[in-house]
Amino acid sequence: MPGTNSFDDVKATIVQTRRISSDVSIITLNCPSVAATAKPGNFVNVKVNSSTQPLLRRPFSIHNVQGNHIEIMVKSIGCGTALFCDSQEGSTVMTLGPLGTCFNITDYDFKTAILVSGGIGTAPMLFLERTLAAQGKKVINLIGGRTKEDLLAQNLSNCRFATDDGSTGLKGTVVDLLRNELTDIEKEGPIKLFACGPNPMLKAVAKFCNERHIACDVSLESVMGCGIGICYGCSVEINTPDGGIRTILLCREGPVIDAKLLVV
Ligand SMILES: Cc1cc2nc3c(=O)[nH]c(=O)nc-3n(C[C@H](O)[C@H](O)[C@H](O)COP(=O)(O)OP(=O)(O)OC[C@H]3O[C@@H](n4cnc5c(N)ncnc54)[C@H](O)[C@@H]3O)c2cc1C
Ligand code: FES
Known part of the structure; x- marks a missing residue:
């Protein structure tokens, strides 16, 4: 958005x-x-x-x-x-x-927001959670890391965890956690996912959501220079609705994009 x-x-x-x-x-x-x-x-x-x-x-x-x-x-x-x-x-x-762009929290009337993050990708989730909660949305955080030291759940509520080494929460990836939790969460009404983390994690989340037709925004990372569309240091390829590929500057048309646009 x-x-x-x-x-x-x-x-x-x-x-x-x-x-x-x-x-x-x-x-x-x-x-x-x-x-x-x-x-x-x-x-x-x-x-x-x-x-x-x-x-x-x-x-x-x-x-x-x-x-x-x-x-x-x-x-x-x-x-x-x-x-x-x-x-x-x-x-x-x-x-x-x-x-940059922001998470789209008004595109449709979802009841529960699932905030999926990994590592330092948890950084934008507190501001997102508080904004969603102020709008009366239920928020669930699914947070992943290699080990418990990587989990950054500071001040977040309703957190469930996955670690590669099993030191906290589910032993596995945050997508494994999402797969486990989704059935129960979906029973409560329409959902939307918001994800931020390493790009391989985002690709896995996007693929999972796209296959199940779940609305999802992803916040991507790239190396950036100017941050305002001048240096062309942040170009990223995305899908187009007609099945093609186009290049965007992530600082202007990102970092948040619809998961359907992510090339997985
Ligand atoms: C939109 C956006 C939001 C971000 N939000 C946060 C945030 O909230 N908190 C946070 O800690 N970091 C965030 N980052 C990443 C952060 O910008 C980089 O970690 C930082 O620029 C690295 O600078 P440095 O001088 O410490 O590392 P450098 O010395 O420049 O690089 C150290 C190593 O990290 C790699 N690297 C550098 N930048 C990135 C990057 N963007 N992604 C992946 N690898 C990188 C380099 O290739 C190198 O291997 C964000 C990045 C983007 C694009
Ligand atoms: S960071 Fe310079 S164009 Fe995007």
Whole structure:
């Protein structure tokens, strides 16, 4: 669902950084213009420090919105994310957003939303869950990871888990968990799925949903540069309704797309 993208670049103050695991932090930014217009699934493109290293901004989903603040859940995997996680409270970062498409929560009248996520893909689910709950939807979180340390269920409700090593929840993938849980959930009325995680996981979720004609949005990842359609660094192939393939810029026509469009 297209967002109301604003390309304002604002100086956001880091209000708090809170480490929630060995490599994941929640960073709170005072960023009123983004907080006022963000929708679940949108992202921000952050210049994580003022030096030229790293040169490019880094994209992050909006994890939560509270008043003038946005929260970002950041997993440290390289130089940009490590610098961001180590930021001092009170310092500022240039923040562009909200960017990209958002989850489509109004396309049809579903009763239950199933939020399927893996690893750091759980980051956008808190904002989505709270928005759905405010609209009276029932929300169920299905969360997967390689091991229990990868599960990031901070503040989410109604969570069920799958881990590759069986250390928490079902031993298997989050799609195995979805298959197990679906029959009971479907008895309660119409459902829609919302998924975010590694692209192979999203392809498996999309294939599962498309075969069963279940409505599903997926939030994809790609390496990004500008975040606003200038650098062409985020091109991704998607299906067209007439059976063809076309290329989109994920920062403009994504990261959230209808699962039927994902090339699996
Ligand atoms: C729309 C969108 C939303 C995102 N939301 C979040 C979020 O909420 N929280 C979060 O922690 N991360 C999120 N990411 C991923 C995050 O942007 C990358 O982890 C970050 O850019 C890596 O920067 P770095 O300098 O630390 O790593 P680098 O040093 O640039 O790279 C380290 C390694 O990670 C790989 N890598 C870099 N970027 C990505 C990527 N986008 N996907 C997969 N592998 C990558 C590189 O190829 C390299 O192997 C999101 C990405 C996108 C596109
Ligand atoms: S990130 Fe530059 S065009 Fe998408």
